[in-house]
Amino acid sequence: MFNPWPHPLCVAVALATLASSTLAQAQDRTFNLPSGPLASTLNAIASQSGHIVSLEPSLVKGKQAPAVVGKMPAEQAMQQALMGSGLQLRVTDQGNFSVEPAIDSNAALQLGATNIVELSTDATTEGSGSYTSRAVTIGKGTHTLKEIPQSITVVTRKQLDDQGLTDLKDAANKTTGLVGAQGVGKGMILSSRGFQIDDWQYDGVPIPRNTYALGNWATQDLIFFDRMEVLRGASGLLQGTGSPGGAVNLVRKRGQIAPTVTLTGKAGSWDHYGLQLDAGGPLNQTGTVRGRFVADQDDSHSFVDSEWSKTTSLYGALDFDLRDDTTLGLAVSQSSGESRPMVRGFPRYADGRAIDLSRSTYTGAKWNHSQIDVTTLYADLEHRFNDDWAFKVGAVRQAEGNKAKNQRVQSIQQGLAADGSGVQYADFYSNFDSTKVGLDMNLTGKFEALSMQQEIMVGGNYSKLTSDDKYARTFNNSTDTIFGIDHDRPDISYESLINAPQGQGTLSNYDIRQKGLYGSWRVKPVDSLTLVLGSRVSWYDYSYTYWTQKTSGITANPDSTTNETGQVTPYAGIVYDLSREWAVYASYTDVFEPQTARTVTGPVLKPVIGSNYEVGIKGELMDGRVNTSLAVFRYDQENRAVLDLASPQICDGWYCSVASGKVRSQGIEAEISGEVTDSLQLFAGYTYNTTQYLKDPENEGKIFSWWTPKHMLRVWSNYQFSGDWNRVSTGLGFTAQTRTVGYDHSVNVPGYAVWNARVGYQMTPEIELAMNANNLFDKTYFTAGYNQLNGNNNYGDPRNVMFSVKYTPTF
Template identity: 40%
Template sequence: MQAFPSKKSPLRQAVNAALLGACLASALPGVALAQEPARDSQTRAWNIAPGPLSSALDQFARQAGISLSFDANSVAGKHSAGLTGALDSEQALGQLLQDQGLQAQRQSDNSWLLLPSVGESGALNLGATTVTGERLGATTEGSGSYTTGAVTIGKGQHSLRETPQSVSVMTRKLMDDQNIHTIDQLLERTPGITTYESPMGGKYFYSRGFKMLGQYQYDGVPLDMGKDYVQADSFTANMALYDRVEVLKGAAGMLKGAGTASGAVNFVRKRPQDKPTTSLTLSAGTWDNYRAEVDTGGPLNDSGTVRGRAVVSQQNRGSYMDIAKRQDQAIYTALDMDISPDTTLGFGASYEDVDATPCWGGIPRYSDGKSIGLSRSTCLGQSWNDWQSRRTTLFADLTHHFNDDWKLKVSAVHSRNLQDIKYAASEGTVAYGDPAPTANSYAALFDYDHKDYGLDAYIDGKFEAFGLEHELILGANGSRGSQDDVYAIRNLPQRQTIYQPNHHFPEPADDTFWPNMYRGGTVKETATQYGTYATLRLRLAEPLLLVVGSRVSWFENRRQSNNLAWGEWSVQDARTKETGEVTPFAALIYDLNDNLSIYTSYADIFQPQSSYATVSGAALKPKIGENYELGIKGEWFDGRLNSSLALFRAIEKNAAETDYIAHCGTSADGFCYSDTGKVRAQGVEAEISGELLERLQVFGGYTYTQTKTLNNIDSQAEGRASTSYVPRHMFRLWGDYQLDGALSKWTVGSGVSAQSSNYRVQTIKLEQPGYALWSARLAYRVDNTWTVALNGNNLFDKNYYQTVGTASWGNFYGEPRNVTVSLKGDF
């Protein structure tokens, strides 16, 4: 892909003049041209992957910096061998079109029209013309890019530069290149996101020092995923189903109503395509990690008005930890139908299944918090540990274009997650000099049933006033989440040996948990929220844009529980309600020049906390606060490279603070809470994504986060870090480079994830020093269909704790060095 400077630069003017003046002196090889001006003699190195002809033409247009127009039917089903080597643009286009029955006709300085060659039957239907040009779109499949032309997390489509908040986009190519298959793998590689392993399974995610619990959207529809734990935030989410994942950092109340200063995650599904495509991916790796994926789809009728898609993936994998293993299955189907030229109806379903033998609970430390130095394979669980998770999702959406400027979109999602869990773990500190330390053992039994419904509808349009163009978005959305949970935790009579664990304790019968439990009970909860929202993007002057918006939200929650915690039974039947809560948002964006814009934004924070109770048994009042951001964003080479630098500050008041002395059975975890907490987080974020140099894609960022407790139930905690396991410094970078010349079939990639120290204080301080993890990828294009790649992670086999827990439990090692070899075919 050719990188161009600003349109107004002398170099850009010279390039444009050269392209305009280089008028085809002779016919393209294998292509009949409408005229024969002088040939463009400027050569460049081309790198176009084999695959569908339409995809190859898309890549050619982006690398050449031109626009191509063609009838979708004229390229449907045709395959391209790709293109490599040094050629001028005419030679390159000629080679791509050779034997394809098409001829190129120049229309303007930067535009070409592809027509049937002489002797080919059929005529070009201009009404069905597909246009591919210089700029990337919102969809990232087939773009070959680590960035995107537009994000949809804030309704409508806006470029990253036009979005006055920090947003990271994990594109399809980025996920494929790094072998990202699950939500936790994805967020572990997203700049600014911290993951924290829960001792009861799954991972919590933190952004800017705040937990991202429940802040998820599916194609823009908000859902209350992760309600009351459900294996932390790490619910099943197979990345094979998605085109991209958009991660907004900062307050996201405008998107959903309730939310913290952490942000939101929008999963954007793969959609049926207008041309036949099929891909097959096979991989094998360390710890018996085997995976297969088939992705196929295309038009289902001659006119292409009905399109379908299906994705099936299966992965079986072991672990560096003893006994641990996991099997993931995912099935996805989608259908798009053009009801009219202006209206499209889409619907589909997915099913995700996890069948695992997990190793939860973590490992202990010495009584003073020092690491024991256990093998990374150590697991204190049992071979009968079992985790079954089944998630079914149904979705539908309708998009109608009233005209070129106004459209309506209505979307609905339903998701049901069933989880059956039974596992054992051990906890207890280790004394120095003890040759055979042991730990108490316990077992847990869970039966979860969570249902989520979401609906979103909005109208988005542009209008002119005072000689300038403006945009208005009006919408409403709502979600309803319900849970019906039963759980029980009981002690086991056996003590676990730390240095030589026994994985074959007798499995307790399920009916022994309830009469012998020390913690457990039933929880039924229904949370409903809905609201209306509006956003006005008002162009005050050519370089100045004002973005103002507001959401009015209604919340209602009913929680019924009967819990045993710390020797006391507690019955709760509580209702909480919030009416007409207003969440405002405001921002200014000023264009400094063709490439740079500065912005500032403000957003309110509002988060109900009814799952937690005070000592008196009352539900906590909602968390409130404000979020400020000031930044500069860059868009280079017609949007193929994006960059950003932001300063942020967020203050949350009424934050839930754990009272570790008192116990409340009505709280989600049995502890009592205080809503007097006040915390502040501030810092700096910098990010870059896209084509930094020709044939070099990069994605990465640096984050500085400083958190501080301003008010706490424990006065000694005031002035300290409010989230100490979020490192102050974090740096993540990944790059992928396509070699040139005789080595053009080779691609090399490399990356690093580095962070400063993090720690946890609970009577004593446990610390993990800073570390850096290196990874790499080497890929070889075998022929026009197949590509083989080798990925390696933690190349220098760094031994570190990915999560710091307590002296008794909750310490998890990070993965040792591992490799994966994969084979991918595009048909």
């Protein structure tokens, strides 16, 4: 049979070497920068052209640059941006740029070079106009992607805006190797290389984000963040009990050095409307206090009948330069999301076939309702002892309230009868409140000893999750068919469910705490070779307490507790520079991952243990404007929890768990991102990933990560026209993946390819118009997740369009 997918190694090599076959870059670059703060414009020109620009921040504070539009050398673009500013451009012997007051050269020499800031070398992506970043912060400190011996992806602010990605789930499904799966709640499950990523980092501080008494409810706005950094592969060194699949770091927006205001309005399919204000700048004359404010309102109906959602998001940030070498950052974000959701989708026929229902079919009741409120406080303090040594401490506190009631339609047995009968209405009420706290501090330093360049990083972190939860549910058999769903059943409450025949509620509390000490040492025995050694010692305490509530009263159940003390997680890596552009690497790490699942006899399963191996090659091409990578990985894991379907449903009203034996995830990944040709920004990532039970009494040989496709290809590109068409840009891309299976291995979810496009028009230097079209060919498909015969089969979005207008005034 013809296989439309080429051999994975061929695809990987093709993507990894695409940039190296590109013709030598032209001297001229195409710029399309609206008028705005001078600092932002200079930074964007430098980033797009691969240069470094150095200047005194006070020189550009409060100054504006005219629009820079057209095809020209970077030097000419810089000079055009500096017109009327009273500043001049100087080109260094190395080809880098320096901005100085427009005075005679002798006076200029006397200014010296104190407090020089290299604008284009930090990891911030706002204003860069790029689909790649020169550096990341996910590994503590700041390093280029080529210096880290693991697979790294950066989703920049430019890419998020071009693709219209405002939600972490959507962004994950456009990123190499990630899957944002629909859980059994309104939220999502984030996974990589077949494993869930339950701890998410905020500015490098990890906190647990997917621990709920029932279901999956984690949601995350992206409008507060500059970029999303993704590390694939074991992340235990960074966050202790990390996922073997990887880590995600969300880096927030900061106060800006010059006034900037952006107002964006949007309108699209299914009565989808939105309005966003993003403003920032200095709050005092010296610019030592900077602020940022973001407000976003998003209201939408859905392709599904009766569904709707309203989300209000607010963000405020302050950055204080306490001294020239010390910066304090404070911020708060708040998201309030109200909706009428359809939870758990559709069941299937007993033979596994999907039911031929319209994508607009709603299975909930008119009273379905969800309210998710998330308030997050951020704080960090960074002290720079000198150019080589720095200390940073960061803290995050997140309070989440999640209240929902919903009708779910499922099948009484495993699947519906051929006539659509066998429907069961499941009524769920939940009220979850949780508080997550995270703290991370680290010291990084570079030095030379024994004639070798060296770098050390030492630190520690702590996180805590506490919750106060309650939920109730009933299961009601019906003579209705799937083709005649009752949306007008009586409304529910917690009290009505516990008072129903065979009804009961559950009250529960989590208390999960972990802490650890970590460190790494980078040394260069010779200029082309870097050795990385690291380790972490972790402590973990877990407690889960729950009570059963019925009309007869409340009954306490046995507590579930576990603790791990002094778990050591080693890490080793090697990076060898083949040339200035290319490097090969290898890395190894152990994995320590506590589990919360309980056995039928009560105790929590012992931690997952495993070993992660990765080898690859990375390229930093075209003066850093393109990053590319090719990796081969393998991870072997033991003691992973699986549902004990032979046990009674006595673990929180559901099946208990058993250790799964041994499983393996292995595969190939390739990625290219950045300006691959003049005016063309490209992001392309391919993943070949197999997951399999190696030793298991029931599942040996089967797929263990049911929602992980064997092949995934994510592509998005944006082309900026030049000449008479220089106001126009176009974007085109697709997401393609092969089939997945249901979590009970009885459902086959076919693969799919979905195409998306964008057209942008810079009407004036201040006004940009854009249209995004998603699912261009109106592909009908089911998303991967907890697909089962008795429910949780959800359609992907049909074709839809979003129009937007962005206004960026000058000051």
